[in-house]
Amino acid sequence: MAILDPGKTAIFGSYVLAEVEGQPRVLRDHWVLTEGREIAAVTPTKPEGAEIVFDAPGRFVLPGLMNLHNHCFSEAVARTHSEDGAGRKNNQSIVYTVLLPLTKRGIEILSHEERLAVARMGILQLLKGGATTAMEPFRNGIPEMFEAAEEMGLRFYGAPYLFSTADAVAGRDGTVRYAAASGGVDDGAADLAAWDALHEAWEGRDEGRIRLAMSPHATDTCGPDLLRAAAARARELNVPITTHLAQSAGEVATIAARYDGRTPAEYLDWLGLLPELLAAHCIASTDADLRLMAARGATVLNCPRVFARAGTVASFGRFRAQGVRTVIGTDGYNMDLLGEMNAAAMISKLIAGDATVATSPEIIAAVTTEAAAAINRPDLGRIRAGAKADLTVVDLSHPHLQPTYEPQRALVWLANRGNVDVVMVDGRVLLGGGRYLHGDEAAITAAGAAAIRRIWDLPEARAAFEG
Secondary structure, three states, X not given: OOOOOOOEEEEEEEEEEEEEOOEEEEEEEEEEEEEOOEEEEEEOOOOOOOOEEEXXXXXXXXXXXXXXXXXXXXXXXXXXXXXXXXXXXXHOOOHHHHHHHHHHHHHHHOOHHHHHHHHHXXXXXXXXXXXXXXXXXXXXXXXXXXXXXXXXXXXXXXXXXXXXXXXXXXXXXXXXXXXXXHOOOOOHHHHHHHHHHHHHHHOOHHHHOEEEOEEEOEOOOOOHHHHHHHHHHHHHHOOOEEEEEOOOHHHHHHHHHHOOOOOHHHHHHHOOOOOOOEEEEOOOOOXXXXXHHHHHOOEEEEOHHHHHOOOOOOOHHHHHHOOOEEEEOOOOOOOOHHHHHHHHHHHHHHHHOOOOOOOHHHHXXXXXXXXXXXXXXXXXXXXXXXXXXXXXXXXXOOHHHOOOOOHHHHHHHHOOHHHEEEEEEOOEEEEEOOEEOOXXXXXXXXXXXXXXXXXXXXXXXXXXXXO
């Protein structure tokens, strides 16, 4: 499954979302030329000398879409077990009753090849969902995520978790407990050492395509000492820092009880973590929390569909209305990034009762320019000469997308992952005609699914899902 070095490729777009004078603009009937790992030109005339040419009409050429919050492994464990209210004890979040414990057991029972099979299946889903860049928080016992991303061509920010304990558990009331919160030993030092080892092994692979992010798991699973140490290390190494924040009412209550009535956002601000933080979910944040995050330069990672399956609202428009940068991720539940964009727009309009919020250009920016700004990558999320040759090409010629008057609206409101035609990362064409070009999709899927079924067969999995 080795991927050849990038050459020269010309892609025709009936529509091209290019950067013109610093602003995104849809150009009609233009070509995008890539050379090596960069975009060389955007031109109305067909470039000469390209080794690979995509010239089909009806394509919308977009900057490579960026998915900054995803969980390939843990959400695969829960797939089709957690919808319709299934698998939930006392209507609590499945994070601490299902996802974390079963992922931990899966790491223990699966072989290296089986873990790699799950990782490959996840990377395949990300690519077929239109993403060229993904940020992936996962337990540090799954280094195979880096291996799969390097092998399959995705631009990857691996974010191995840090916990104050590896065995955080939720009681019947939803409160998460760990030893350090009660004066016991904080296990975070071991996780930080494991993170350092992965950073040493993987940071900067393939000319910077593979990178790390710092990822203390959540406010209720990480104590103050670990959070401060993680932030200091991230800033020392100039890597992004991400965490889960205010993802449930139980988390809010836990933090208030532990830390003098503070909200999760106030807790992180007290520790100095909010500046440039990538904060996933934030659904239980107050408006004041969101304004504080905006003032500190934090970013909300909005994943609406994973909460919608539980009847909970995660409104992109609500976060944006408070001035905080908001980007869109899939959380691993359903890695169709186009579908997630549609959900973000639709839920926002329903909650606001206003059709003019969360417009198509805003939603597209949330997975291109805004996402790139959130991780300080001006070379990503835009089509202009000198930017990275990361492109997502969507086929608008399908009947449900015709006739097309405004392509950005067509993309957000009518398109889905089945319309993703070409995906390019670092000048390498990874998907063509919607198919992965460097491996057997059926074999990748079968191997990954078989590994996950081994976890489903565990007695504790049956108890978690069916008890």
